[in-house]
Amino acid sequence: MKAMLDMFKDERRARWFFAAHAQGALGAGAGYIALLVLAYERIGSAWGATAVLLADLLPAMLLGPLLGAAIDRTSRLAGAVLADLIRAAAFGALVFTHSTGAMIALALLAGFGTALFRPSTWALLPGLVAPSRFSAAVGLFNAVRDTGQLLGPVLAAGLLVIASPAAVLGINAVTFGLSALLLLRLRGHVRRPAATEAAMDEPVSLRGVLRDRFVRVMIGTSATVTLCAATMNVGELVLAQRDLKAGATGFALLVSVYGFGLIVGALCAGRDGGDARLCYFAGLGGIAAGMLSTAFAPTLGFALFTFGFTGAANGLFSTSNRILLTRAIPERVHGRAFGLVDSLDSWGFGLAVIAGGGLASAFGGRALFAVAGSVLFVIWACAAYTLRSRVMPEISAPVPTLIPATQG
Known part of the structure; x- marks a missing residue:
């Protein structure tokens, strides 16, 4: 825990990143429950809810490496921001959608955003913290995600007592929008990886x-x-x-x-x-x-x-x-x-x-x-x-330059 506390104290970039991740993960955990409930109510069968769930997974299943290649060639930060905006739009539109086809299409769009977000953030994370703190950053990243999955359904249960599933999805859309705004604060503050001779041969x-x-x-x-x-x-x-x-x-x-x-x-x-x-x-x-x-x-x-x-x-x-x-x-x-x-x-x-x-x-x-x-x-x-005999290298230290605001 000390390494994580030190990271929060000394790495301002990491604070903004994890703030975005925390509220986004909590909203996603609540939104997952609300989406299944809403799909069951509007479609009228458990298979309808299953279809929406699988639609959310399909983009990552089919497009993961292609989206990852696009991220590598453009900007990891821009990919993460775009992913949050796509998910905000998809969940916001689900609030007003009633037809089965439209719900599945919007679930596909939300899944596309998730498929873009995950490789973007994993590729972005090494540039936000010092190499010596990377393990702590990964541990905290997974812990925050798992906390969202654990507490999100509890939050959804409480909200569903006083609000409709559509309203909970609207709140989820807002959390993704806030996440995008928080990530935008990282523009120009992502460290560039070291340009070593060995790296050119990789x-x-x-x-x-x-x-x-x-x-x-x-x-x-x-x-x-x-x-x-x-x-x-x-x-x-x-x-x-x-x-x-x-x-x-x-x-x-x-x-x-x-x-x-x-x-x-x-x-x-x-x-x-x-x-x-x-x-x-x-x-x-x-x-x-x-x-x-x-x-x-x-x-x-x-x-x-x-x-x-x-x-x-x-x-x-x-x-x-x-x-x-x-x-x-x-x-x-x-x-x-x-x-x-x-x-x-x-x-x-x-x-x-x-x-x-x-x-x-x-x-x-x-x-x-x-x-x-x-x-x-x-x-x-x-x-x-x-x-049994493999020895792993450490993450190389970054050079003290920053990626321009148009890159990630």
């Missing part, structure tokens, strides 16, 4: 970067964990209701404990002096162990412990994975690389949403957790063997 295409076995393992494990974690999100309701007989209250407790674990894990991985490689393997193995333990949980109390443990392991893994990827990939192709990561993660999440519900209903929540945990143990062993 690959400038995504295909060249993917020749590195380490990068392939990082990207592949990220997608696999996303698939298994999303399967867990689908199976946890069946586990709580059918296997543990815990009801809606037990389900809510499991989700809350898991979310809290994510935040703790992200903060631990970003701590000062932390070993990202150790956190990566501990997190990946911990997710596998946690999911397998959940499959055999005899009581709700035991399941709450395994859910919290799994969440903390996932936070540890996802944060260290992004730290290691950023160190391994030349900064000139960060947009393309993180666009590909976002694309594969979205495919994993989408496949889990489509297939996970049916599998959980057919075989039960325990079986789903056991299979996902077993798969991740195999992935952990393969990653440990493949990367």
Whole structure:
């Protein structure tokens, strides 16, 4: 925590960035719930809500690397600002939309904004903080995102008591607009990466970067964990209701404990002096162990412990994975690389949403957790063997110049 507090004290750019990220993440968490409720009310079926959810994922699934390439060739900061403006417009228009086709089209537009925002911010982050504070910045970035996902639905629940789902979506649109305004304060204050002779020899295409076995393992494990974690999100309701007989209250407790674990894990991985490689393997193995333990949980109390443990392991893994990827990939192709990561993660999440519900209903929540945990143990062993001798470089220090206001 000290490294994060020092970063806030000394890095003014980071304060504006995280202020934008915090209120945007909270609004997005609330807006996600409101969007599903509104889609169900106006379309009249659960499949309609599912269609809207998948429409939100589709742009990242299909366009991630292309959007990342556009970011690398233009401006990471401009990409993040444009993404927020697109999402503000899409969610604002959803307030007044009633037809099924229009709702799905606007969900696609919002998804396009999200697909542009994620690689933009990951590519932008190294230029906002000193290299020695980058791990802390990644940990805080993930912790803020996870806090939004945890508290956003709670905020939505409170707002939906006194306001309509459309009103909550309107509030979400406002948060994205504010995020864009806050990000604009960074114009002319993003540090340029060091222009070293070694950097000129680095690959400038995504295909060249993917020749590195380490990068392939990082990207592949990220997608696999996303698939298994999303399967867990689908199976946890069946586990709580059918296997543990815990009801809606037990389900809510499991989700809350898991979310809290994510935040703790992200903060631990970003701590000062932390070993990202150790956190990566501990997190990946911990997710596998946690999911397998959940499959055999005899009581709700035991399941709450395994859910919290799994969440903390996932936070540890996802944060260290992004730290290691950023160190391994030349900064000139960060947009393309993180666009590909976002694309594969979205495919994993989408496949889990489509297939996970049916599998959980057919075989039960325990079986789903056991299979996902077993798969991740195999992935952990393969990653440990493949990367047993790889030594990672540190992020190079930036030169003391600033990117002009027209660049990012």
